Amino acid sequence: MSSRNQNKPPRSPSNKKENVLDEAPLDKRRKIVIGKMVAPSTNLRSRSVLSTVNAGPNLGHGADQKAAAVAGSDGGSSGGGIEFNSREDVERLLSEKMKGKNKNDYKGKSEQMIEYIRKLRTCIKWFMDLEDGHLSELEKLRGTVEFQEKRHTEFETQMRKREEELNMTVEQLETKLASSLESFQKEEALKLAALKSYEKEAEARVTSEASRAALSEDLERANHEAKRSNDQIKMLQETNKRLQEYNTSLQQYNSNLQSDAVKNGETISKLQKEKNAMMDSLTSLRDHSNSLKNQLDSSRTTLQDALKQKEDLKKEVYFLRSELQQVRDDRENQLAQVQTLTSEIANYKELTGKSSKELDNIMAKTNALEETCSSQRVQIQSLQHQLAAANEKLKMADLTASETMSEYLQQKRTLNDLQNRVAEQELQILEAEKLRKKLHNTILELKGNIRVFCRVRPLLPEKESNTTEGAIVSYPTSTEFLGRGIDLMHHAQTYSFTFDKVFNHEASQDDVFVEISQLVQSALDGYKVCIFAYGQTGSGKTYTMMGRPEADEEKGLIPRSLEQIFQTSQALQCQGWKYKMQASMLEIYNETIRDLLSPVRPGSNFDANVKQYAIKHDLNGNTHVSDLTIIDVCSINEVSFLLQQAAQSRAQNSRFKGYSI
Numbered sequence: 022m023s024s025r026n027q028n029k030p031p032r033s034p035s036n037k038k039e040n041v042l043d044e045a046p047l048d049k050r051r052k053i054v055i056g057k058m059v060a061p062s063t064n065l066r067s068r069s070v071l072s073t074v075n076a077g078p079n080l081g082h083g084a085d086q087k088a089a090a091v092a093g094s095d096g097g098s099s100g101g102g103i104e105f106n107s108r109e110d111v112e113r114l115l116s117e118k119m120k121g122k123n124k125n126d127y128k129g130k131s132e133q134m135i136e137y138i139r140k141l142r143t144c145i146k147w148f149m150d151l152e153d154g155h156l157s158e159l160e161k162l163r164g165t166v167e168f169q170e171k172r173h174t175e176f177e178t179q180m181r182k183r184e185e186e187l188n189m190t191v192e193q194l195e196t197k198l199a200s201s202l203e204s205f206q207k208e209e210a211l212k213l214a215a216l217k218s219y220e221k222e223a224e225a226r227v228t229s230e231a232s233r234a235a236l237s238e239d240l241e242r243a244n245h246e247a248k249r250s251n252d253q254i255k256m257l258q259e260t261n262k263r264l265q266e267y268n269t270s271l272q273q274y275n276s277n278l279q280s281d282a283v284k285n286g287e288t289i290s291k292l293q294k295e296k297n298a299m300m301d302s303l304t305s306l307r308d309h310s311n312s313l314k315n316q317l318d319s320s321r322t323t324l325q326d327a328l329k330q331k332e333d334l335k336k337e338v339y340f341l342r343s344e345l346q347q348v349r350d351d352r353e354n355q356l357a358q359v360q361t362l363t364s365e366i367a368n369y370k371e372l373t374g375k376s377s378k379e380l381d382n383i384m385a386k387t388n389a390l391e392e393t394c395s396s397q398r399v400q401i402q403s404l405q406h407q408l409a410a411a412n413e414k415l416k417m418a419d420l421t422a423s424e425t426m427s428e429y430l431q432q433k434r435t436l437n438d439l440q441n442r443v444a445e446q447e448l449q450i451l452e453a454e455k456l457r458k459k460l461h462n463t464i465l466e467l468k469g470n471i472r473v474f475c476r477v478r479p480l481l482p483e484k485e486s487n488t489t490e491g492a493i494v495s496y497p498t499s500t501e502f503l504g505r506g507i508d509l510m511h512h513a514q515t516y517s518f519t520f521d522k523v524f525n526h527e528a529s530q531d532d533v534f535v536e537i538s539q540l541v542q543s544a545l546d547g548y549k550v551c552i553f554a555y556g557q558t559g560s561g562k563t564y565t566m567m568g569r570p571e572a573d574e575e576k577g578l579i580p581r582s583l584e585q586i587f588q589t590s591q592a593l594q595c596q597g598w599k600y601k602m603q604a605s606m607l608e609i610y611n612e613t614i615r616d617l618l619s620p621v622r623p624g625s626n627f628d629a630n631v632k633q634y635a636i637k638h639d640l641n642g643n644t645h646v647s648d649l650t651i652i653d654v655c656s657i658n659e660v661s662f663l664l665q666q667a668a669q670s671r672a673q674n675s676r677f678k679g680y681s682i
């Protein structure tokens with residue numbers, strides 16, 4: 022038989038039985054609940070009911086066992102055709118009453134009891150079968166519980182391990198986050214450093230551009246100066262050629278002079294002029310040489326500046342390269358860090374999904390780092406471009422410096438050549454000067470150490486009307502006495518005189534000075550010269566010697582000689598000569614010497630102030646006048662002033678005059 026209540030346990034008869042149920046171990050119950058293993062509580066209750074039935078009040082344990090054995094011997098649950106399928110069957114059995122009203126019918130009662138006991142045994146057997154099923158089910162459930170407990174403990178240990186691993190990973194993530202934050206801070210610091218280096222690079226670029234502009238300006242100046250120096254060198258070369266030609270012509274001229282000493286007087290004057298011109302050209306050459314030296318110094322300084330700038334640029338390029346290398350290394354380190362971070366992030370992603378936010382943050386930081394790296398790559402590229410530009414500038418500066426150096430060396434060689442040429446020319450000039458002095462002295466000696474010139478004064482306007490000078494004075498025209506002779510008529514007789522030179526009344530002051538200038542040149546060459554003017558009063562001594570200094574045409578010998586002396590001394594100072602000039606002026610009258618430059622003003626008491634001057638000669642042949650006022654003179658104006666002073670002193674006693682310079 023089967024019913025809907027099959028395998029369902031009977032209801033618990035009392036609360037006491039439920040309390041017995043509660044005696045099951047709490048751990049098991051709790052664990053079962055935790056493990057979500059759904060075990061019907063009715064099974065336990067049925068086990069308790071079974072125990073209750075087994076411990077029934079009317080049956081002892083031994084009797085129960087006996088009954089069970091009897092029932093077992095019956096071999097089935099169908100005791101007397103009764104089957105127990107539910108609690109109602111059992112309650113019905115328990116509520117059965119004894120049949121038969123006869124109390125003494127013990128046999129019936131015993132049969133009923135036997136029948137009842139059989140039913141009870143059947144019931145007990147049903148209970149026992151039910152209990153066995155429940156026990157087997159309980160065993161299964163226990164095995165399941167133990168399996169589930171084992172799984173639970175394993176799962177718990179796995180979860181603990183995973184929790185520990187997660188804690189570890191969280192700690193590692195926190196440490197890595199801290200390290201990434203530190204690296205980010207370092208990256209920020211590096212970025213700031215890179216920005217600073219970029220600013221420095223920009224400043225260096227500005228300074229390099231400024232230095233390049235200055236270098237280009239210096240180069241332009243150097244080129245301009247080189248052009249100027251080339252032009253000057255060309256001019257100097259031309260001048261040198263002219264000087265060489267002039268030297269050759271001078272040598273030829275000197276040879277001609279040696280062959281024809283008489284004609285060389287006029288030629289020497291021309292030579293003197295040409296020499297002055299040559300001296301001027303030499304001074305100009307020296308000026309050019311000095312200017313070239315200055316240019317050379319300036320080019321040296323510019324070259325040194327260019328070399329310094331080149332060194333500075335080299336240092337800057339070295340620093341830039343080192344900074345670039347550092348930035349490259351940092352970039353590579355950061356890339357490695359980013360790669361490790363990305364790999365770690367991938368691992369973290371695989372390990373857990375909990376740290377997605379952190380991963381997002383880290384990814385954002387990684388993206389920021391990558392952006393920083395990309396910006397640094399751009400900076401590195403710009404730095405590389407700047408470095409390449411700086412290298413090109415450095416190469417250009419090297420080329421410019423080398424060109425400037427080559428130009429400088431070329432100019433130095435040219436300057437050395439010019440200096441050598443100038444030295445050679447100076448030597449040649451000195452030699453020519455010595456030769457000229459010798460020739461000049463020879464000519465003068467040939468002309469005569471003592472020469473007498475005669476100058477005829479023209480008739481004065483007031484005397485011109487009643488004079489017969491035109492008939493008195495005549496000049497011979499014969500070749501022998503041309504320019505040297507003079508004929509005087511007196512009482513119908515002709516008196517002929519011959520001089521070294523005769524200047525007629527038409528001779529100008531310049532004509533006279535042409536002859537005298539040779540003597541002045543001799544004085545400048547170191548020879549002693551004396552010019553002595555002699556003549557009667559009014560014959561023109563003062564006019565010849567002094568003339569009228571205010572008028573160029575009528576300047577006398579003294580102003581013209583002084584001009585020649587000062588001009589020649591200034592020209593010879595360039596050759597290294599040093600001149601010290603002193604002036605003294607005296608008047609000799611009746612064997613008495615009078616100092617014309619004496620500070621004692623004439624006219625106060627002339628005789629009282631007259632000193633006893635004495636003429637003395639030293640061992641060198643020099644002539645001195647004792648106590649004569651000697652004044653150092655440096656310019657022609659000073660001498661002109663002294664001449665005026667002397668003229669004023671001399672004016673009081675204008676008789677015989679002599680000059681000493």
Ligand SMILES: Nc1ncnc2c1ncn2[C@@H]1O[C@H](COP(=O)(O)OP(=O)(O)OP(=O)(O)O)[C@@H](O)[C@H]1O
Binds near residue numbers: 556557562563564676
């Ligand atoms: N060559 C000349 N041409 C024009 N005028 C002249 C010439 N020589 C002299 N005289 C004039 O003759 C005058 C007298 O000349 P100067 O005073 O020079 O004579 P002096 O010889 O010096 O006389 P003293 O011995 O009295 O001093 C002056 O007026 C001067 O200008």
